[in-house]
Amino acid sequence: MPKFLIWIAALAALIALPHGLSFSQQEILVFLTINVLLVASYRLLTLTGEWSLGHVVIMGVGAYSSALLTKKLGVYVPISMLLGGVIAALIAVLLSFPLFRMKGFYFLIGSFAAGEIIRLLWKRFRDPFGGAKGIKGIDPMPDFSVGFYQFDFFEPTSYYYFAGIIVAVCLWILWRIEKSPVGLTFHAVHWQDKLAQASGVNVRAYRTLAFAIASGFAGISGALLAHYIGTINPNAFDIDLMVYVLTWAIVGGTATFYGPILGCVVLTVINEIVLRELGLEQMRPLIYGAIMILSILFLPNGLESIVQKFTKRRAAEGAPERRPAE
């Protein structure tokens, strides 16, 4: 089957998807869409070999920035989302000065500390961050019409389409960045940092760049979240969500662009839909934990390795003389 037919079928399925779901499942779908952007941006950061525990707080920076811009300065909502991303990226550049002195485990914990400080500052200062209760009554995305479809943002379905379009554009940009010379340099910084340095690559600058870009997109995902639920507080961006992001990425696998997204979708569907439907409400964390352990024990290269096995074999059968493009 030609490739574009698969894409069109996938697109049609994504458009049709919310209509077969209950209201609460539609809401989960919106969160899932936002989380896909979050985890995809996280992967860009891991390309340079650093695993951050502050990514969710950076997402919160985007959410708080966008919420405050609309509330205090009356900025128009879609523009505030973009600015939320920009501010998140700027904060990341600031954080990079202390954090990039560290590597490995120290970076992991250092990024956690930096994130936690930001989060506690939101908690401590009621003005302007609203303290532990956070910010309420954030302006929703204004409704609009594109002729054949009326966006009504009280409906999760409408917000799903809106967020879906934004996330799709962001994913496309992330994809282009990864395939560009800049993205290849990120790989080099991770796997051959001495060689890259010797070839004149400013390793520190590229690590900062990856951190800033990843944080910018995380900020946009946070802004998408803030204007959907209308209320944000410091606890929404705590280490619990960060742990989920980390496990989505690792269970999905980070060798490919789609690995973390796959992990996010599969684990969310299992956790939020399958286990809920089975009526295992109290046992959900237990089963989720067991699935994490089993997948890391028996699928150390992530869910993506299953997909790769399948696609590689098909490629080999179809055109044995051609080498894979990558």
Added chain:
Amino acid sequence: MLDLLAQTGLNAVYAASYISLVAVGLVLIFGVMGVINFAHGELFMAGAYAIVALYAELHLPFFVAVAIGLLFVGCLGLLMEKALFRPLKDNPLGGLVASIGFLMILQALAVMGFGVRMVHIPPVTQEVIVFTEKVRLPVARLYVIIAAIVLLSALWYFLKRTKFGWALRASAQDPEAAALQGISITMTARIAMFIGAGLAGIAGALTAPLVSVNPHMGHSVIVTAFIVIIVGGVGSLEGAIVASVAYALVHTFVTTFYDGVLADIVGLSLMLVVLIVKPTGLFGSADRA
């Protein structure tokens, strides 16, 4: 004012005691297994729930309950070693994720067994040592301080003076060379996991009557322990103890004179400053992660 300072100092000594028990266990596990045990706070919680089950519900004597709790949590450590960390020996990120999975399982079991709400434990002893009118030390807190001093001294003796301890440190330094000398890496890993988990367990068990026991109590414990082992330098037991005392002093004083959230911010900022000045911690040298 002097009274307040003395009282806050005593509180800090108590905090330093249980923090150092947890942190030293975490360092030991990291040193020998090379894996960050995210579930360490939940091992602390498991120790506390052992007291709920054995002391508050089955009415066993407190110290018998503590001893059983120690063994129980130590065995949880052995289970983690066998089921998770040994198969994932060459995959530190995998070990991290597996320990997060284990953490979720332990939390869920605590919720299913005892409910989400905090559990009330009858006080072990009402006795209070009165130094002056305003400077007092509850005996239950004194137990924690004594346990920390005794256990950490014993551990120090074990690691520095016994053959097993030498073997343990050797396999932390260089597993291959240690194996070539005939040291069983599996055995040292088991000992390290048992001791590391047991220390967290006994800290949880002894502090259970003094704090609110709930399924999410491990969270703040693990955060504190991470700060402490980073400041002390990962892999350094002495560093962990020194950092525990320093962190407890700062945190307790800021909490007393300002508020708890600010104390957390100050603690985390101190850690960041240490990392910026010396990116491998105060006592740390090699980076194994």
